[in-house]
Amino acid sequence: MINKTVKNAEEAIKDIQDGMTLMVGGFGLCGIPENCINALVKQGTKNLICISNNAGVDDFGLGLLLQTRQIKKMISSYVGENAEFERQMLSGELEVELVPQGTLATRCMMAGYGIPFFPTPAGVGTEVANGKQVINWKGRDYLMEEAFEADFAIVKAWKGDTAGNLIFRSTARNFNQPMSLGGKITIAEVEELVEIGELPADQIHTPGIYVHRIFQGENYEKRIEQRTVIKRS
């Protein structure tokens, strides 16, 4: 196997440059690549275009990169829960492109399947359709959407092996799996990095060929956005 391991987040992201386009995995704060985001803050890379379903909260997730004004543009489906985001957007400092969630996920996946564009009914007849080609197919309208071209995909998995094979855990899978396929270079941080042979071949969610760099992250906070519980009686 080809060894994809790098030492840590700093090494993994060191050639991410100003103005690059990044896919960043996670849904809300669930399954976000915490270590890579922190390393990007430290590295200070600017003018990033971030494809990510959400934009974190003020003091966690992509919100950290917003605080430091490292993001030029967000491509997301939902960006609530973030006051700094709102301020930057309203002041025009931050560009925002809103994309329907399924279209967003599929645009990531299609990049990994080598399919450069595809039709979807989502957004037909809405402002999302502005400037897009509409095709009628068997009586139904579809928008043509493009696969994303991202310089890097940064994802977080539960387990990974040194060959880059990934297994996600529960709903932390979300956008991490399609993004892991879709980056020109894919960086995976994992909770547990194991030797080859430890992950059953049939249970691998993302084959290592899609993953260029892998490392075991540290100190996962895994913050919960909406802690909803049933009290024990």
Next chain:
Amino acid sequence: MINKTVKNAEEAIKDIQDGMTLMVGGFGLCGIPENCINALVKQGTKNLICISNNAGVDDFGLGLLLQTRQIKKMISSYVGENAEFERQMLSGELEVELVPQGTLATRCMMAGYGIPFFPTPAGVGTEVANGKQVINWKGRDYLMEEAFEADFAIVKAWKGDTAGNLIFRSTARNFNQPMSLGGKITIAEVEELVEIGELPADQIHTPGIYVHRIFQGENYEKRIEQRTVIKRS
């Protein structure tokens, strides 16, 4: 959960009617739905259009349905190793549509993703492109291919639960997974049918929502086409 179990292959396929289009899983003889094929022979349904990567061998797999002349048309990528197939094709009794293997798999998958057509570079400049729309995208040509519309998908999995969740084993996954997503009605036969809760949610290859009928198959022969081995010294 919704219980998808049916008693056996006969019950699973009983409403497959003459002239219907079926996706049939497997690659060569690996992972073919043996029980359903046998039941179709017994039921005698005629004029079937079969989407399947291969056409079996003379006395096994889809070859059995060819012997009984139940297949009107095969949509496949590779149809060697079958003398009866060759005879029927050359005599004009059997229609054959040859589709590049990746296009075939993707046309099954896209049906399950609700994407009715998609571009692929496979076949550009060849006779496969005849009659198809060619689109140039960023300097490269693509053929527009359609998702399949199959009345039934018949697949074989390793394990399944009563809710229709499927896990495939090794390379018997092949076309079974994309076809399991792509049928209007999907029938899954499994080597082992288990109760809900026994398959880990993260390890399920095909979620039960895609599977309409499931049963535990009997007497799997699992014939090997090319037994290649290293002799022990």
Next chain:
Amino acid sequence: MLDKTGIAKRIAKEVKDGTYVNLGIGIPTLVANYIPQGFNVVLQSENGILGMGPFPYEGEEDADLINAGKQTVTLLKGASIFDSALSFGMIRAQKVDLTILGAMEVSEHGDIANWKIPGKMVKGMGGAMDLVASAKNIIVAMQHVNKAGESKLLPKCELPLTGIRCVKKIVTELAVLDIVEGGGFRLLERAPGVSVEQIKNATAGRLIVEGEVPEMKID
């Protein structure tokens, strides 16, 4: 007139045994509480769950297991997990039988607006545009009129659209209505104590009243 619980209870009667259902945030989430016992209804959460269960017991919450509203949840036996692309794949391929969601406006042609108010901070459409564009059956849970007393059931939506010609049925605090071919809200049921006249006054779009309109029954 119904309260939110009443709307949820009435919508729960639309949920059929043996179906897959996606519930939006707000009143739709409450519907889960009133699905008849013994019904096998599987909840889909578009972040990647089939077979979503109730909230976890205190201390058992798992940061990796949330629903589309970002709330901690549990999985039922037989649940499956998948990625966001496959999740919307099954939505787009119409494998989900019923989608229940809220709306700010619905037009008499079944258009829906529920994601954006000009002049206000726009948070995004999330999965709503995908859901409404593809769902086999959409029921909207909403208030009949807004806080200013203006009807939200209109000839044409005034707010930016989420999707067109997609809503099949609407349940409000006043009534149950469906959208008819060619355009119009057909009044199917009145909320307890609400008159046809009240509903007429609260409906700006074309209201179709055919014969006696029964009062709805809620347990």
Next chain:
Amino acid sequence: MLDKTGIAKRIAKEVKDGTYVNLGIGIPTLVANYIPQGFNVVLQSENGILGMGPFPYEGEEDADLINAGKQTVTLLKGASIFDSALSFGMIRAQKVDLTILGAMEVSEHGDIANWKIPGKMVKGMGGAMDLVASAKNIIVAMQHVNKAGESKLLPKCELPLTGIRCVKKIVTELAVLDIVEGGGFRLLERAPGVSVEQIKNATAGRLIVEGEVPEMKID
């Protein structure tokens, strides 16, 4: 002149450490035997394997574990299994570094024909059209001339095409050649004991000979 083993050995020198490679049926399969020890080369089999290993020991063959040639194989440590759609997804997305396959004809523009002979039983293209349309780098292993003594390196393919403008390099029993921009087979190496003249006579397409052409080295 090279035999099949010689062709496979020469092609093996083109395989770089740390790459993913797809090997077609026939001579290309033999290449696996000559990849230098210590190289980390991962073999992709388009029916759904990354990390394909050698044939199993007698008695250990598994009907569920075959390669694209339908032969029983094994998995190496670190291998992964996936479905046919993802397999061709990674091929289409150019994640596979090198594809080695056989051909019946190659044109001086890099077109390839290897799936169909008019008048003969057509078995199908299998995955060949997907592979040639998408591969980053394609090396063809073939005989320079057919059994009738006619060149298979042509100005233009006569047989039905598998793909156009895709072949990068060709290794035959006589020579190593690459395809140049604008069209032409550039002679890079001669097989041991083969003269430039012999290669010229065996090449119907435009042959480009630049300076001294070295004899190839094979261990």
